[in-house]
Amino acid sequence: xxxxxETRSTFPGLLSDLQAALDRIRAGIAKFSIxxxxxxxxxxxxxxxxLFAPMISGHPPDEITGDSLxxxxxxxxxxxxxxxxxxxxxxxxGARMSLLIGLxxxxxxxxxxxxxGILAAYRGGLADQILMRVIDVTMALPSLPxxxxxxxFMGPSIANVIFILILFGWARPARIARSQTxxxxxxxxxxxxxxxxxxxxxxxRRHIFPEVLPILFVLVIGITSHxxxxxxxxxFLGLGDPTSKxxxxxxxxxxxxxxxxxxxxWQWWLIPPLVALIALLLCLAxxxxxxxxxxxxxxRARRGAE
Amino acid sequence: xxxxxxxxxxxxxTLMILLAINFFLPRMMPGDPFSLTSSDVQGxxxxxxxxxxxxxYMEYYGLDRPLHEQFIIYLxxxxxxxxxxxxxxxMAVGDMIRxxxxxxILIVFGATVISTIVGVLLGTLSARNQKKGxxxxxxxxxxxxxxxxxxxxxxxxxxxxxxxLRLFPIAGAVTxxxxxxxxxxxxxxxxxxxxxxxxxxxxTQLTGVYLLTRNTLITVTTKDYIxxxxxxxxxxxxxxxxxxxxxxxLPVVTxxxxxxxxxxxxxxxxxxxxxYPGLGMTLRSAVIARDYPLIQGILLVIAVSILIxxxxxxxxxxxxxxxxxx
Numbered sequence: 001x002x003x004x005x006e007t008r009s010t011f012p013g014l015l016s017d018l019q020a021a022l023d024r025i026r027a028g029i030a031k032f033s034i035x036x037x038x039x040x041x042x043x044x045x046x047x048x049x050x051l052f053a054p055m056i057s058g059h060p061p062d063e064i065t066g067d068s069l070x071x072x073x074x075x076x077x078x079x080x081x082x083x084x085x086x087x088x089x090x091x092x093x094g095a096r097m098s099l100l101i102g103l104x105x106x107x108x109x110x111x112x113x114x115x116x117g118i119l120a121a122y123r124g125g126l127a128d129q130i131l132m133r134v135i136d137v138t139m140a141l142p143s144l145p146x147x148x149x150x151x152x153f154m155g156p157s158i159a160n161v162i163f164i165l166i167l168f169g170w171a172r173p174a175r176i177a178r179s180q181t182x183x184x185x186x187x188x189x190x191x192x193x194x195x196x197x198x199x200x201x202x203x204x205r206r207h208i209f210p211e212v213l214p215i216l217f218v219l220v221i222g223i224t225s226h227x228x229x230x231x232x233x234x235x236f237l238g239l240g241d242p243t244s245k246x247x248x249x250x251x252x253x254x255x256x257x258x259x260x261x262x263x264x265x266w267q268w269w270l271i272p273p274l275v276a277l278i279a280l281l282l283c284l285a286x287x288x289x290x291x292x293x294x295x296x297x298x299x300r301a302r303r304g305a306e
Numbered sequence: 307x308x309x310x311x312x313x314x315x316x317x318x319x320t321l322m323i324l325l326a327i328n329f330f331l332p333r334m335m336p337g338d339p340f341s342l343t344s345s346d347v348q349g350x351x352x353x354x355x356x357x358x359x360x361x362x363y364m365e366y367y368g369l370d371r372p373l374h375e376q377f378i379i380y381l382x383x384x385x386x387x388x389x390x391x392x393x394x395x396x397m398a399v400g401d402m403i404r405x406x407x408x409x410x411i412l413i414v415f416g417a418t419v420i421s422t423i424v425g426v427l428l429g430t431l432s433a434r435n436q437k438k439g440x441x442x443x444x445x446x447x448x449x450x451x452x453x454x455x456x457x458x459x460x461x462x463x464x465x466x467x468x469x470x471l472r473l474f475p476i477a478g479a480v481t482x483x484x485x486x487x488x489x490x491x492x493x494x495x496x497x498x499x500x501x502x503x504x505x506x507x508x509x510t511q512l513t514g515v516y517l518l519t520r521n522t523l524i525t526v527t528t529k530d531y532i533x534x535x536x537x538x539x540x541x542x543x544x545x546x547x548x549x550x551x552x553x554x555x556l557p558v559v560t561x562x563x564x565x566x567x568x569x570x571x572x573x574x575x576x577x578x579x580x581x582y583p584g585l586g587m588t589l590r591s592a593v594i595a596r597d598y599p600l601i602q603g604i605l606l607v608i609a610v611s612i613l614i615x616x617x618x619x620x621x622x623x624x625x626x627x628x629x630x631x632x
Binding site for chain 2: 274281
């Protein structure tokens with residue numbers, strides 16, 4: 001969008017195509033329903049929380065700044081945990097962690113997987129056959145038990161969690177991008193363009209890529225929520241990075257605290273990460289559903305039919 | 307026939323990969339079950355046994371042999387139903403799984419039955435009132451519900467029904483040291499403990515069944531044979547139950563297979579929330595204790611049952627609807 005002229009002249013076609021695709025998405029957002037706008041607004045709040053965590057949190061999230069298990073009050077607006085660390089600060093930094101994991105996993109798995117799918121479908125042949133088998137098996141493997149076991153063995157670190165989620169996440173976008181490309185490839189206008197001498201690269205970026213991009217965006221949002229849930233679930237089981245502040249880790253610490261349920265502590269220790277996680281997931285779901293509806297009404301039917 | 311072979315060969319390939327991951331993964335990772343690493347002291351192992359003791363145990367559990375030999379032994383034992391011995395509590399892994407698996411089966415089965423029945427009922431209600439208030443309300447509500455992951459839902463139910471209302475027990479599958487007068491009082495106690503885990507798991511699957519029933523019913527009711535049934539003077543009730551619902555149920559039934567698979571996976575987290583002594587809870591404690599054979603055994607049971615459910619769905623679906631190409 002704001003590329004300088006030099007880059008523009010190097011990849012003029014690519015940039016204008018990307019611009020067109022982005023314009024389509026922007027036009028789509030303008031057509032969002034109330035639900036979708038709420039989702040977008042909510043997501044913006046979380047993004048602001050994540051970006052400006054040091055400024056709005058008031059306290060560092062990993063230092064003892066108060067008494068143990070203080071009630072919410074003027075000094076600690078959401079109270080403190082067992083060790084006397086500020087809960088609101090942990091929520092702000094937790095937003096960072098969740099969004100970061102969601103963003104990285106979704107963009108690598110979604111767009112990377114999508115690119116693999118597009119290329120395989122476009123080239124066809126043996127590579128495509130092999131890829132399909134790999135996708136089949138990856139999708140058939142039960143991901144949650146494997147996720148638990150692999151992260152247990154690889155050790156608790158955010159990088160490992162991201163790596164495993166990408167490992168299991170790329171197959172679905174690859175398969176959908178592949179089938180989408182296969183159907184687009186046979187359209188008359190693409191055959192015509194090819195007969196007029198259009199090269200592979202031109203065809204891919206000019207005709208095929210813009211057709212597949214919207215569905216990838218919808219998938220990317222789905223993968224984002226999935227990654228956030230998976231990280232929180234692993235952390236909840238005690239397989240998260242103990243040095244990181246994430247909502248899942250907060251849930252883990254709170255629920256492993258002895259007699260948490262027999263004391264009033266859960267009200268300010270357990271509820272905030274729970275509410276934050278559910279709110280973020282609902283926002284993403286609202287956005288995803290609206291994006292799907294707006295970008296391509298046929299999409300839903302096609303995905304339902306697969 | 308050829309397609310069946312393709313389905314089965316894919317199943318076998320996936321199974322082999324699963325076995326390989328299951329076997330090699332623990333052995334590729336740093337650390338072993340005989341040394342504890344403290345997170346307080348970086349890079350320093352706490353000595354809990356002498357080198358000689360350690361070597362003895364490595365040999366005892368066969369961990370000192372070359373990898374490929376270990377793998378072959380592993381496959382051989384597996385074929386004989388032997389999953390090895392748990393390192394943390396000296397029991398045979400097979401026995402530990404036999405103790406804990408019934409609890410998981412109980413809640414997974416309960417959730418399958420409940421979510422299918424309630425989902426079909428709600429879906430039918432929604433389809434009959436298509437585009438009306440009830441339909442819209444249920445659509446919006448249930449779809450939003452589906453976005454809440456199982457363990458968060460479980461925590462919410464726990465906070466409401468156990469902590470606030472004190473209606474259900476907080477942990478376990480039976481009352482400890484209970485003296486049951488009859489089978490019925492025992493069954494009652496088991497059911498009482500299973501309510502919340504089953505409810506949580508059911509709620510996670512409910513939306514899928516509901517949407518499938520609703521959408522299939524709506525498609526089915528536009529078919530000619532429904533119009534014929536109405537034209538020959540059958541009552542609405544008969545048209546809906548005998549003609550529409552019977553045809554719409556086919557995909558719901560095949561979905562049940564997938565559902566059991568998803569529930570087996572989901573039960574790991576849900577059991578942890580409710581401290582329910584099934585396979586999931588055991589897996590968690592095995593992971594913490596680095597008990598390789600136990601982890602492998604549990605992963606295998608969960609993963610293979612998911613694979614078998616999916617295989618069954620593929621095969622049955624193919625049978626019921628020959629047009630399907632998988």
